[in-house]
Amino acid sequence: MLKITNLHKTFDPGTINAKTALDGIDLHLKDGDFVTVIGGNGAGKSTLLNAIAGVWKPDFGTIEIDGVDVTLMPEYRRAKYLGRVFQDPMKGTAPDMEIAENLFIASKRGTKRRFVWGVRKKDRALYKELLATLDLGLEDRISHKVGLLSGGQRQAVTLLMATLNRPKLLLLDEHTASLDPKTAVKVLELTDQIVHKNKLTTLMITHNMKEAIAHGNRLIMMHEGRIIVDISGDEKKNLTVEQLLNLFIKASDGDISDRMVLS
Amino acid sequence: MAFINALPGAVAEGLIWGLMGIGVYLSFIILDIADLTVDGSICTGGCVCAVLLANGFPVWLSVVAAFAAGALAGFVTGLLHTAFGIPSILAGILTQLMLYSVNLTILGGKSLVAIDPRANKLLVHMSDNPRSIITMGIFVAATIIGLWLFFYTEFGLTIKSTGDNPDMSRAQGVNVKLTQVLGLSISNGIVALAGAMLAQYKGSANINDGRGAIVIGLAAIFIGLSVSLKIKPNFVVSMIGVTCGAIVYYIVYNVVILLGLKTDFLKMFSAIIVAIFIAVPYIKKEYFARQRKMPSNGAKTRINGGNNA
Numbered sequence: 288m289l290k291i292t293n294l295h296k297t298f299d300p301g302t303i304n305a306k307t308a309l310d311g312i313d314l315h316l317k318d319g320d321f322v323t324v325i326g327g328n329g330a331g332k333s334t335l336l337n338a339i340a341g342v343w344k345p346d347f348g349t350i351e352i353d354g355v356d357v358t359l360m361p362e363y364r365r366a367k368y369l370g371r372v373f374q375d376p377m378k379g380t381a382p383d384m385e386i387a388e389n390l391f392i393a394s395k396r397g398t399k400r401r402f403v404w405g406v407r408k409k410d411r412a413l414y415k416e417l418l419a420t421l422d423l424g425l426e427d428r429i430s431h432k433v434g435l436l437s438g439g440q441r442q443a444v445t446l447l448m449a450t451l452n453r454p455k456l457l458l459l460d461e462h463t464a465s466l467d468p469k470t471a472v473k474v475l476e477l478t479d480q481i482v483h484k485n486k487l488t489t490l491m492i493t494h495n496m497k498e499a500i501a502h503g504n505r506l507i508m509m510h511e512g513r514i515i516v517d518i519s520g521d522e523k524k525n526l527t528v529e530q531l532l533n534l535f536i537k538a539s540d541g542d543i544s545d546r547m548v549l550s
Numbered sequence: 551m552a553f554i555n556a557l558p559g560a561v562a563e564g565l566i567w568g569l570m571g572i573g574v575y576l577s578f579i580i581l582d583i584a585d586l587t588v589d590g591s592i593c594t595g596g597c598v599c600a601v602l603l604a605n606g607f608p609v610w611l612s613v614v615a616a617f618a619a620g621a622l623a624g625f626v627t628g629l630l631h632t633a634f635g636i637p638s639i640l641a642g643i644l645t646q647l648m649l650y651s652v653n654l655t656i657l658g659g660k661s662l663v664a665i666d667p668r669a670n671k672l673l674v675h676m677s678d679n680p681r682s683i684i685t686m687g688i689f690v691a692a693t694i695i696g697l698w699l700f701f702y703t704e705f706g707l708t709i710k711s712t713g714d715n716p717d718m719s720r721a722q723g724v725n726v727k728l729t730q731v732l733g734l735s736i737s738n739g740i741v742a743l744a745g746a747m748l749a750q751y752k753g754s755a756n757i758n759d760g761r762g763a764i765v766i767g768l769a770a771i772f773i774g775l776s777v778s779l780k781i782k783p784n785f786v787v788s789m790i791g792v793t794c795g796a797i798v799y800y801i802v803y804n805v806v807i808l809l810g811l812k813t814d815f816l817k818m819f820s821a822i823i824v825a826i827f828i829a830v831p832y833i834k835k836e837y838f839a840r841q842r843k844m845p846s847n848g849a850k851t852r853i854n855g856g857n858n859a
Contacts, residue, residue: 340721366723379721381714384707389718391704392711396723400704448722 288488289316289339289456294348296334296512308334309345310512316456321482321489323499325531326509332492333374335509336460339490341365353455367397370449370487372442372462379445382434386425386444389433390414393448417447421477439470443477450481457482459491463498475502496528506531510539556804558679564797565686566674566747570763571770571792572693573740578771579788580701581713581733583631586642586764590649591623591738593760595745597656600663600755603670613673613746620742621735623649628731653757661757665750672750682751689747693740694789701785709733741767765820770796772827799823 294312299305308331316322326332338345339352341362349358357365373379380389391406391414411429418426421443425436433441442462449457459478463471479502482489493499499506506523508516508531515538518526570592577585595616602612623645630641657663667675673689674682700706711719712729719726741763749755770792778791806819 361725362720363723363725366721369721371721373717373721378715378717381711381718383714384710388707388710392707392719392724393722395704398723400708400724402700402703402705405702405704405707 288318288320288353289314289490290349290351291315291335291339292349292351294335294338294350295346296338296343297346300346307512309338309348312348312512312514314507314514316488316490319486319488320505321487321503322491322505322507323503324490324492324507324509325494325496325499329511330509331512332509333460334512336458336490336492339456340369340371340458367452368455370452370454370457372445372449372457372459374461374464376438376441376445376465379448380433380441383432385430386418386433386436387411387414387429389444390417390448390451393451396452417451418444420480421447437470439466439474442466442470442474446474446477446481450485450487453485453487455488457487457489457491459489461492461494464494478502496531500526500528500531508535508538510535515539552808553805556808557801558683559676560800560804561797562674562676562679562682562686563748563751564800565683565690565793566744566751566796567766567770567800568793568796569686569690569693569747570741570744571767571774571796572690572697572789573737573744574764574767575771575789575792576697576737576740577734578768579713580710581730581737583638583713583730583734584642585624585627585734585737586639587623587627587645587649587734587738588642588741588767589760589763590646590653591620591742591760592745592748592763593653593755593757594619594623594649594656595742596749596755596759597653597663597757598742599746600665600749601656601658603665603672603750604663609671609673609750613743616746617739617743620745621739623742624734624736624738625731627738628734631734632727632730650757657755657757662754664754667753674747674751675753676751686747689743690793694786694793697789698786705729762817762820765817765824766796766799769799769820769823769827772824773798776827 291312291314294309296309297305297307310331312335324332324335337343339350341357341360344359349356351357352365352368355368357368371379381392387406387410391410394410415426415429418429423440423443425440425444433444436444446462462478463474466474475498478491481487489503491503500523504523505519506516506526507514516534570588574585574588577583577588598616598619599612602615603609626648627638627641627645630636630644631638636644665672667677673685676682701710708719708724709729709732711722712724712726712733716726719729745760748759772795774791774793774795775788777794778787781787803816803819807813811819
């Protein structure tokens with residue numbers, strides 16, 4: 288489904304601020320894989336997701352999604368393969384537009400936008416059903432501006448938008464990190480639900496080791512732009528936080544100065 | 551009495567500037583781009599219209615051509631911004647400067663081309679204010695309805711979302727470069743259309759027309775929205791608000807002239823109006839934010855829309 292080969296990215300090359308964010312990433316995701324990504328600050332997790340999403344172009348290496356080389360494809364065009372939820376709840380929705388309008392724009396991801404009437408009655412009915420599955424009472428607020436929603440509600444709507452048109456790959460960039468703990472649990476539950484129901488191939492960044500272990504069928508750990516741990520199957524199922532931490536210390540040559548956020 | 555006499559003219563001219571304000575609203579509010587092209591494109595509209603009329607073309611064609619010329623100017627600004635990475639405000643300034651040369655060329659090197667209301671059938675003219683008001687009313691209404699419908703189409707919605715949240719738009723597969731270029735084209739097309747109407751109304755196109763036009767457009771927007779947002783924050787009400795804002799602006803403008811303000815100071819007056827309308831909400835928020843009274847028992851604390859949650 289996703290095939291990344293020898294991916295490199297250095298920011299501000301040739302300057303004193305040069306920062307190698309990705310240092311030869313090789314990653315292959317099978318159809319239906321739910322991969323959690325952990326790593327310290329600056330490990331390159333978000334950089335990796337942004338490279339896949341096409342926020343900027345990598346210096347070297349290739350990215351293939353379902354057999355299509357998207358390495359140089361503009362962000363908006365490869366969006367048809369991708370569902371994205373950001374860390375910042377403000378980033379995934381248009382605040383001054385209705386919930387229905389936001390969902391509608393998402394429903395047209397990957398299609399040509401035409402000069403025909405947008406949100407129709409039957410669309411609204413469908414969105415109402417989908418919003419009801421979130422169990423946040425949003426189905427009655429379909430014409431409300433998204434800006435009136437709380438962060439958690441916006442994140443749930445973004446999740447719905449990302450998966451409305453079944454994406455080939457779902458990218459979740461610490462999408463619960465800026466929510467309060469209770470809401471975070473709720474959004475994570477929804478994520479699990481949606482991913483399993485639609486059998487989505489998913490890449491989820493988290494800074495929470497417990498979460499990383501509890502979700503998905505595979506776990507990768509990044510450090511200084513490289514993948515240093517890659518665990519799946521039963522080994523992943525039986526993993527404990529302590530083991531994970533030991534793996535990290537071993538793989539990063541005892542470099543624990545890079546703060547891993549534990550919980 | 552002088553005020554009553556000046557009123558129809560103020561309304562007619564206000565409607566023309568209302569149309570211009572609608573164009574500015576598209577870039578400034580909807581696309582969230584401070585587009586300074588408009589100072590040039592409103593003049594371009596006037597120049598194209600005047601020259602075509604002087605050469606015997608029918609008024610409808612002249613007006614359509616003015617719209618097209620303005621749209622082209624907006625297209626250039628959009629291209630400078632999206633394809634060449636020039637910050638939008640500078641892209642607008644660059645195009646505006648280019649347009650000065652373009653406008654001079656259109657006028658054939660002269661600084662003024664007159665439009666003879668007797669030789670041409672005009673849509674609006676200051677000699678017939680009632681007719682001008684009706685014509686402009688129809689124009690403004692048609693523009694509002696057209697835009698209102700447009701912003702409900704699949705494509706129109708993506709222009710709205712581009713201004714509202716470009717990150718989200720890109721993530722949902724919207725080509726924001728295209729929507730920005732197209733949005734700026736439509737915006738400047740409408741502005742040039744207003745320029746064409748203004749030239750007809752005044753009976754001439756002048757190379758210096760349009761200097762500070764953006765400020766009048768913004769005045770119309772801020773005056774209009776300060777009221778319309780309190781009534782109902784939707785597109786049509788906002789558009790009507792902007793139009794009325796322009797009319798109010800021109801009525802006040804005429805009043806200060808009647809009160810004896812030297813015409814040299816009119817641009818100062820326009821700029822101060824815009825500054826006041828932006829400054830007042832800020833000052834309120836920044837210096838008078840604290841409640842004077844404790845909320846009474848049982849009263850729910852006001853919840854701030856959830857924006858900061």
